[in-house]
Amino acid sequence: MPLEIVRNDITKMKADAIVNAANPALQMGGGVCGAIFRAAGKSELQEACNKIGGCKTGEAVITPGFNLAAKWVIHTPGPVWQGGSKQEDVLLKASYQNSLELAKDYQCQSIAFPLISTGIYGYPKEEALQIAVAAISSFLIHHEMNVYLVVFDKNSFGLSEKLFSSIHQY
Numbered sequence: 001m002p003l004e005i006v007r008n009d010i011t012k013m014k015a016d017a018i019v020n021a022a023n024p025a026l027q028m029g030g031g032v033c034g035a036i037f038r039a040a041g042k043s044e045l046q047e048a049c050n051k052i053g054g055c056k057t058g059e060a061v062i063t064p065g066f067n068l069a070a071k072w073v074i075h076t077p078g079p080v081w082q083g084g085s086k087q088e089d090v091l092l093k094a095s096y097q098n099s100l101e102l103a104k105d106y107q108c109q110s111i112a113f114p115l116i117s118t119g120i121y122g123y124p125k126e127e128a129l130q131i132a133v134a135a136i137s138s139f140l141i142h143h144e145m146n147v148y149l150v151v152f153d154k155n156s157f158g159l160s161e162k163l164f165s166s167i168h169q170y
């Protein structure tokens, strides 16, 4: 089962790494980022992020998971949706690819992603879901890893069922 779409709170995922939909300043924000910081331990995780200093859109950095079940948190700022003409698709794909490469470098056997950029950053969910599945699938052609795509709200889950019903048949 190399790619599974699940409906859950990502902070509850028992994977080697969970991915944070971060901002380039690596500061605690709202959405999934706020939830991850609260569950990991706000001050410890913020301190680890401050040591790194920042991360460009589409790139990825790693910190410990502190109080999370996950050993690592991989932080990647996805693009802010600006209508689709600012290479948002390229940058979103890069967020998935760079996070997966970093997980591989840290010998992770499992990783859980949220739907990066689809909340506060405004990326249309259906397109973001297609990009996520395509980027993860092409990585899995050449690598062994259990990848979870964690959808949180009911709409996203419904959309994933509509688009990728075959994925649930494992």
Ligand code: AR6
Binding pocket: 008, 009, 010, 011, 021, 022, 023, 027, 028, 029, 030, 031, 032, 033, 034, 035, 078, 114, 115, 116, 117, 118, 119, 120, 121, 122, 123, 150, 151, 152, 153, 156
């Ligand atoms: N588990 C899984 N998914 C979640 C959770 C959760 N606990 N909470 C929300 N989501 P967002 P972005 C979903 O806004 O759009 C922050 O302030 C949510 O339904 O968290 O990349 C950062 O610091 C949505 O589908 O991230 C940045 O400043 C998805 O996670 C900025 O927001 C992403 O929504 C990043 O915005």
